[in-house]
Amino acid sequence: MDHEGALTPRQEDIERILLSKADIASIVCRMGEELTKDYRDSNPLFIAILRGAVVFFADIIRAVQCPLQIDFMAVSSYGSAAKSSGVVRILKDLNTPIEGRDIVIVEDILDTGITLNYLIKNLESRGPRSIEIAAFLVKDVPGQRSAVLPRYVGAHVPDAFVVGYGLDYDERYRNLPYLGVLKPEVYS
Numbered sequence: 001m002d003h004e005g006a007l008t009p010r011q012e013d014i015e016r017i018l019l020s021k022a023d024i025a026s027i028v029c030r031m032g033e034e035l036t037k038d039y040r041d042s043n044p045l046f047i048a049i050l051r052g053a054v055v056f057f058a059d060i061i062r063a064v065q066c067p068l069q070i071d072f073m074a075v076s077s078y079g080s081a082a083k084s085s086g087v088v089r090i091l092k093d094l095n096t097p098i099e100g101r102d103i104v105i106v107e108d109i110l111d112t113g114i115t116l117n118y119l120i121k122n123l124e125s126r127g128p129r130s131i132e133i134a135a136f137l138v139k140d141v142p143g144q145r146s147a148v149l150p151r152y153v154g155a156h157v158p159d160a161f162v163v164g165y166g167l168d169y170d171e172r173y174r175n176l177p178y179l180g181v182l183k184p185e186v187y188s
């Protein structure tokens with residue numbers, strides 16, 4: 001792995017780097033090819049789940065080589081705690097009607113899947129033609145089965161709290177160009 005991107009001011013809070021800039025670029029390229037193949041003729045609506053997915057979203061939509069539209073939703077998630085609350089609220093809804101549309105939900109990381117499960121049920125009630133998930137990361141937690149299954153997955157990560165490439169802890173670290181494991185002493 002290429003870890004050049006590690007030289008930033010907050011490097012001391014990162015326990016180890018899981019995905020370098022180069023790793024991320026090749027993941028985005030591969031997912032872009034998969035999505036291009038599947039959505040070539042359907043003018044899909046790509047929905048970014050704010051705020052964690054925005055960095056991945058900006059990259060993935062440029063890696064898809066077919067017409068698409070974009071919109072944004074915000075749901076409540078962890079806040080400043082490093083643990084799922086199970087409480088999901090829509091903070092910002094779509095501007096676009098989705099009836100009859102092919103939808104691709106772009107998410108930063110799937111952990112329990114509670115957030116997306118709720119969101120998908122909500123979106124299904126609006127009559128889209130299809131809904132699929134493109135998750136940059138899936139967290140592998142022993143004994144846990146995610147409530148939803150993403151069709152497109154960037155990488156699997158171990159059961160640790162990860163930051164960077166859009167993912168935050170307490171609104172920090174989103175601008176790290178790589179994905180790393182946060183030192184537990186930072187949030188404990």
Ligand code: 5GP
Nearest residue numbers: 077084110111112113114115161162167168
């Ligand atoms: P789920 O509902 O799947 O348990 O949680 C999904 C959301 O929790 C993600 O969109 C993300 O906002 C947050 N999350 C889960 N695991 C992590 C993690 O390791 N790091 C960060 N920064 N956020 C996480």
